[in-house]
Amino acid sequence: MFTLLLYLLALGGLLISYGKDRHKTRLALMKGWKAFTNILPDFTVVLALIGIMLTYLSPHTIAALVGKNSGFPGMLASSIAGSVTLIPGFVAFPLAKSLLDRGAGIMQMAVFVSTLMMVGVVTAPLESRYFGKKETILRNSLSYVFSFIVAIIIGMVVGA
Amino acid sequence: MNLLNLIKTYRYFLLIILFDVVITVFRPGTGLTIFKYTAGNFAEMLAIIPPIFLLLGLLDVWVPRETIIRYLGEGSGLKGIVLSIVLGAAAAGPLYGAFPVAAVMAKKGTKYSNIIIFLCSWSTLKIPMFLFEMSALGIKFALTRWLVNIPGILAMAYIIDRLIGEENKAEFYRRQMANL
Numbered sequence: 134m135f136t137l138l139l140y141l142l143a144l145g146g147l148l149i150s151y152g153k154d155r156h157k158t159r160l161a162l163m164k165g166w167k168a169f170t171n172i173l174p175d176f177t178v179v180l181a182l183i184g185i186m187l188t189y190l191s192p193h194t195i196a197a198l199v200g201k202n203s204g205f206p207g208m209l210a211s212s213i214a215g216s217v218t219l220i221p222g223f224v225a226f227p228l229a230k231s232l233l234d235r236g237a238g239i240m241q242m243a244v245f246v247s248t249l250m251m252v253g254v255v256t257a258p259l260e261s262r263y264f265g266k267k268e269t270i271l272r273n274s275l276s277y278v279f280s281f282i283v284a285i286i287i288g289m290v291v292g293a
Numbered sequence: 294m295n296l297l298n299l300i301k302t303y304r305y306f307l308l309i310i311l312f313d314v315v316i317t318v319f320r321p322g323t324g325l326t327i328f329k330y331t332a333g334n335f336a337e338m339l340a341i342i343p344p345i346f347l348l349l350g351l352l353d354v355w356v357p358r359e360t361i362i363r364y365l366g367e368g369s370g371l372k373g374i375v376l377s378i379v380l381g382a383a384a385a386g387p388l389y390g391a392f393p394v395a396a397v398m399a400k401k402g403t404k405y406s407n408i409i410i411f412l413c414s415w416s417t418l419k420i421p422m423f424l425f426e427m428s429a430l431g432i433k434f435a436l437t438r439w440l441v442n443i444p445g446i447l448a449m450a451y452i453i454d455r456l457i458g459e460e461n462k463a464e465f466y467r468r469q470m471a472n473l
Contacts, residue, residue, distance in 0.1 A: 135385035135421050136340055143344035146351045157354050165350025168393055169342065171472055177306040179389065180338055184331030185313070188323060219387070221337075222422045226429035233430070246426070247438065250417045256389050263392040263468075267461050268453060272409065275449045276416070283441050290437045 175262050182255045183219050190218055192228045195245075207241045212280060215248030216273075219256065225249055240288035247280035341386040349397045361401035369404060377407040378443070381414025391415040399469040405462050406454040413446040 150158045195214050220228070229242045252273050253260065261269040300307065313331070317324025365373045384391065394415075395408050403411075418439060427435040 136344075139341070139344040139348075139385060143347040143351075146348060150351055150355065158351075161350035161354040162347070163350070164353050165346040165348075168349060168396070168472060169346045172393065174302050174306065176338065176342075176389070177303060178309065180334040181306055181309040181313070181331050183334050184327050185309070187330040188327045221387070222419075222425050226426050230429045239434075242430075243434070243438065246430075247417070250388075250422070251413070253388055253416075259389055259392060263396055265461055265465055265468075267457055268409075268465070271453045271456060272412070272449065275452060276413070279445045279449060283438055283445065286441050287434060287437050291431070291433050 172259070172262065175259050179256055179259050186217060186219070186255055190214065192220070192224065195228070195232075204238075207238060208244050208281065208284065211237075211241045211245040212248045212277065215245040215280070216252040216277060217254045218249060219253065220249060222250075238288075239292045240284045243287040243291075244280050244284035247283045248277060251276035251280060337387075338389075341390055345386070345390050345393060349393055353397055353400070356401065358401050361398065361403055365398065365403040365407050367404050369407070373404060373407050374410060374447070377403075377410040378414045378418065378446070381411045381416075382418040382420050384415045384419055385421050388412075388416045396469045396472060399466055400472075405457070405465070406450045409450040409453050410446055413442075413449055417442050418446070 147158065150161060195211075195218070225246065229246055233239065233242055254273070257269050257273065260272075264272075313324060313327050316327065363369070364376055369376075381391070384394075391412050395412055398411065399405075399408055423435055423439055426438070
């Protein structure tokens with residue numbers, strides 16, 4: 134749905150641009166292609182790593198890891214699972230919901246969802262290529278710590 | 294010679310695939326699952342990435358640097374912060390889609406802290422994601438997370454901006470100039 138919107142936007146932009154200035158449009162396409170091929174080698178590495186990660190850390194494994202746990206060890210386990218996995222939202226949210234229904238704590242799930250979205254261990258090589266090592270380490274570790282704060286607040290608001 | 298270059302460029306990727314092949318030989322089930330997921334990842338990437346890079350190329354050619362500096366650069370103030378959050382939240386797709394966008398924003402003169410705000414907003418404030426989260430985990434959960442994230446993102450951007458160091462920042466901007 135949103136992907137379709139993105140395509141319409143891109144194609145619409147391309148047509149308008151072509152109507153206005155062919156030369157500039159060619160330049161835009163060349164620039165986009167160059168930016169893409171520059172990053173493609175790192176991209177392929179990350180996508181291949183995610184393939185391995187998803188195999189060994191399937192939703193099933195995560196459920197076994199955090200499902201019955203509670204308290205801080207459970208939060209720690211779910212935060213690690215959230216940091217190293219890269220699951221699309223449409224899989225992650227129903228998974229979190231089903232784990233909640235099976236008795237997982239709200240804070241464990243909140244820290245899982247938050248680290249899943251903010252912390253990216255497998256995408257770190259890619260982030261580092263664009264932003265450098267220091268930014269990658271800073272942003273990911275700050276996001277990791279922050280996810281616990283988010284989880285505690287959600288625990289207070291939703292759990293109460 | 295050309296092939297050799299290609300192999301060299303993609304050596305890490307090829308090593309991982311080789312590792313996958315070795316696993317497939319010894320554990321066919323596990324290996325095939327890895328290949329299935331890897332192929333799925335490539336399909337997802339190929340679906341979302343072409344329009345992003347197409348738009349980036351157009352943005353780079355058509356939007357003048359002065360415009361971006363005015364809205365997102367040094368001295369853009371609160372307007373720049375709000376715009377960075379909105380741009381990130383309006384995004385679709387995984388976080389890796391944000392990196393090339395941030396690169397073009399940097400090239401056009403966006404302030405460093407606004408780039409970090411944009412990146413963090415993309416990672417966790419995405420509206421499409423929020424709607425999905427709300428339907429799965431409830432409005433209280435989703436809304437609390439969303440609202441707590443905003444001050445958190447601002448704080449993180451401030452801290453990163455302060456700790457990153459001038460030479461790292463300069464290197465970051467230099468790299469984006471060379472890349473596109």
